[in-house]
Amino acid sequence: MKGQMPDWASGLLKTEKQNELSVTWTAPAVSDHGLGQWATASVRWIGPPQESERVLLxxxxxxxxxxxxxxxxCPEEGxxxxxxxxxxPAIVFERGMDTFALIPDLRHLGECRPVPHVMDYVRQDRELFYGLAHYEKYGHVYHRLSHRRFPVYPGRELFRFHVVRWEKSGGGRNLIPVSRWLWETFARPAAALPAQSDDLARAMVAALRELEPYAMHAYDWAFRRWGDLVWHEFDMDGAAVGGCVFIVRASQAPGVGMEDRWRERKSIWNQAWFCSLRSAYGxxxxxxxxxDADLVRRANLAKELALSAPRINGWFPSVFRADDQGRWDNGRWGFSDRRPPGHDEYAHLPDMSWTCYWMLKWYRDLExxxxxxxxxxxYAERLLTVQDVSGxxxxxxxxxxxxxxxxxxxGVGTSVHALLLARLFAMTGNAAYLSAAERAMAFVLRxxxxxxxxxxxxxxxxxxxxxxxxxxxxxxxxxGLYNQSTLSMYWTAEAFKELYEATGLASHxxxxxxxxxxxxLYQAVWNPAYMGIPVLGGFGVMNSDDEWNDARQSLFALTYIGYYGATGKREYAERGLGAMKASFYMMYCPENPLMRQLYERKHPFFGERDFGFEMENAHHGADGDDIVGEFTIFDWGNGAAAASLAELLFRTKLIGEGPYDP
Structure with missing residues (x-):
């Protein structure tokens, strides 16, 4: 069908008459109902040549x-x-039991972007728009329309987008058909993995093995070439402990002369982001x-540091900070400063549950x-005493x-506690842990x-x-939407999977x-040329920030592979592999020649000594100087990614005969 909007789409959207624009609709002759019905709008300029600030349908x-x-x-006008x-990208609606979405045509956008694309929906006006306009970064981080003009000419195709409908998709914010459509339409062709399950798993293992050099760069950087800066070991109450310092700057590269200019006070964290124990597991x-006896030795020192955190009425601190002179022997324990005002002395429960979860993984998998x-x-026994009647x-x-x-x-931080409690039930058989975890996830679901x-x-x-x-x-x-963070989505998906493994209930x-x-919906399903770096498979962080390739994706890789194991769904295998690959996209090393050029342009003193340095994400779009940051966090970026790769290769049964054995 060509020409007019299909009847099913016209019942959802009404295009406002705009004399300068012509819209041609194309729909497939036969729709694949498993992927929904869709139609593609091609928008052309039919007005006189002019300079315009924006062209919006x-x-x-x-x-x-x-x-x-x-x-x-987009909390403010403009x-x-x-x-x-x-x-x-999608703007998604529900009408009764149906779901429909506006989705940019990413193939067309990838081929033709003389002007940036924008879209939005404002519920007060019920107005949805898509089109062309320049915009600027505002605050941290929003996009505000600018007054920059651009030329438009008669007959030129300006942009395309899709309208997709999934009938009887179930309502209740079911985004499964939307994420599936995006992956299968845009990412699947780039995945290039075999169709058969055994071949798929073997191909995944082979692809993961290709990532091993990145993990070795991370360890050589942290423990050898930058070892005096990144790795720290010392005595605490007569016991040897150690760990990788929270954050180091590019300008601290050995030999540059700025080694003592720290971005933040020296510290070692076991927190919901920066978890020394998680990296040490790796x-x-x-x-x-x-x-490698040296890696084992260092890991054991990091374990000892985690176990040395003092208990205070059942709770424990998450950060050990050096003193004002940078000395560890006079350091002190404290709490994460990622907290509301006035909470300096408050313990953050997700930090504690996450640390204890990695203690259980260490106990089960390693020692x-x-x-x-x-x-x-x-800790869990103390945690149970503060569970609300709501769960x-x-x-x-x-x-x-x-x-x-x-x-x-x-809040949804409840999910990370359920994850810990469900794992404890699996390891101890204590039904109280399972009951608390199920009540917790009933709250999240409700x-x-x-x-x-x-x-x-x-x-x-x-x-x-x-x-x-x-x-x-x-x-x-x-x-009418809440601000969102992907970390809590991850906790939730993991907790439900853990409950499924503990109970066998398909509902979990x-x-x-x-x-x-x-x-x-926060995972990149394509590689936009205007980003200037690989991003396919990488993740964003929240709906009020604009990161790509964020370090959390190495955690998410494990989750997707776990769901692949539980369901056999190919999409999860592809997403997991994509996330794991993306976890090393930002690393400075010879395997990433484009990133190497960007790093050396911003940090001209970088060289072979610095291979393994890795910024936590690509934060600000097309400007390479902004993409390449000035710091790295081993326990969130390169070290954490190396840990996930190790777990996928050595602990996960991706193929029938078990994990890869080098």
């Missing part, structure tokens, strides 16, 4: 349709969803497989050190006074997922902080797939 959305997702929030967040695994299990169980857990508690903070008092309320500490108390247009617990006024797996689908 405006549409009214059916009044009974409700917006359920878009890639970025803000738009710019194409610097077009990772898996180099303990690599060390055991490769017979049955009873201290690990006892430490995690002792939720608080985010922050004052460890001495016992007060629970009102911030995120009943009170978080139906409204996409993925609010955690990162959403408001990180670099993308609160401001008058972004407040915790408050929906964005122009879209189904709920986990719904959370995973929303997470998937």
């Amino acid at each position: 405006r549409m009214k959305v059916a009044p009974e349709a409700e917006l359920i997702w878009k890639p970025h929030l 803000m738009v969803v710019g194409d610097s967040v077009f990772r898996s 180099y303990r695994l690599w060390g055991g497989i490769r017979g 049955a050190d009873e201290r690990l299990l006892q430490y995690a169980q002792s 939720s857990f608080p985010a922050w508690i004052h460890p001495v006074l016992g007060y629970a903070s009102p911030f995120l008092r009943h 009170d978080v997922m139906p409204e996409g309320r993925w609010e955690d500490f990162e959403t408001y108390w990180s670099c993308a902080a609160e401001w008058e247009g972004k407040r915790h617990g408050v929906k964005d006024s122009r879209s 797996l189904a709920a986990g797939e719904k959370a995973l689908a929303e997470l998937s």
